[in-house]
Amino acid sequence: MTKEEIIEKVNSVLAEEFEVEESVITPDAVIKNALELDSLSLVDLVALIDQEFGVKISNAELPTIKTFADLYTYIESHQA
């Protein structure tokens, strides 16, 4: 997947799953705030990325992914 394809898909699946407008998902936005995630629903983010992209985010690396831009980059660099 190209970076553009990744961005488009991430925005679409996250907006649908977490029931937010796609417009709140911008590269610099903080994921937890934009998607209104708490410590439990963060698990759903990890599961969704695994399911949709085949990319596992480890517990150790999760805190380093703060913005959507971080997430796009992480998925791009960990694609099979």
Added chain:
Amino acid sequence: MARRVVITGMGIWSCLGTNLETVCESLYKGKSGIIYDPVRKEMGFRSALTAKVEMPNLKGLVPRNQRVYMAEEAQYAYMSTLEALKNAKLDQDYLDNNVVGLLFGNDSTADAVVKSVDKMREYKDTAMCGSGAIFQSMNSTVTMNLACLFKLRGINLTVSGACASGSHAIGLGSILIRDGFEDMIVCGGAQEVNPFSIGSFDGISAFSTREDAPEKASRPFDRDRDGLVPGGGAATVILEEYEHAVKRGAPILAEICGYGFSGNGDHISTPNVAGPSRSLQLALEHAGMGIKDIGYINAHATSTHVGDTQEAKAIYGIFGDSGVPVTSTKGQTGHEMWMAGASEIVYSMLMMKNNFIAGNLNFENPDEDSAKLNIVAKTTEAHFDTFLSNSFGFGGTNSTLIVRNL
């Protein structure tokens, strides 16, 4: 002076409708909620018969991050509780400022368990179960969710007593209020309707196979009954101490006068007569009533051969030739199992408040034992002020409630 326990609100989400008014009309008209579900046949069911229960749409009512914690039956229970609270003239402000308890009957949450186990098997990674799976996968999913959503701070407990769960929840709630531990408790029963929850039940040949006529399949007390039809949904009643209800100007609908219970101490699935009889007797004693005080009996009768026979014997053994009208609403709803003890209180209340007895659907010919009872086959205009409701479950758990009109 003894504290009295009254019902100040009710709510229902069932195959007969998703609010009190619709359900009342369905009861009166003898509507059946039973359908043939082809998906079950593909899954290897002996019987593809089931009640059809509408899935509520909670989007806009419950935020996504809380909705994912709710198993199917918790969603039904949320809807029936919303209606019951409104019916009881209770708003969130009241719940925020007063201690209110919660006791619900529920005895499975199979769909949620199966789905999370499927994820574990597919991905070999427990995180793939998602954040909601654990909260959906416990029998207490109904009470844990409702307590958090409605901010209830009194007793918070699920009663698992097989097909008597909902009845026991109301009975135990009435004792807690009577003895002064609580002033108000949200009570009820909930039942999932998905195929996973009852596949193994189908496997022991407990279900009717009258698939060519779904609406004829559930026929409690009828000579030609051939098994039960599974159903579900949720029902809620608001129990409240009488003086407390008077003080807040609540609608006082009826009084819980008696709660009887017993165990058979016998076979796991085959009921006997002695156990249910003791439950009936204890309820009458607890209510300080005699058989002439009971104006209507809502039987447990699920449309199985042995169960209906044993209950008919128990009722006849106590009520004899008194002629008290008896029906089982399961002819219309199928067996609502964990929910049934609560929903049948709501159904009976609707009849009592609206002066009718819904006919025992599909009761066409009696058998030797049901012939001794006054089973009302067709909907009848009738006034009664006190009813008795039976609920019996696997393992020989029995519960009987007596409710009086106010």
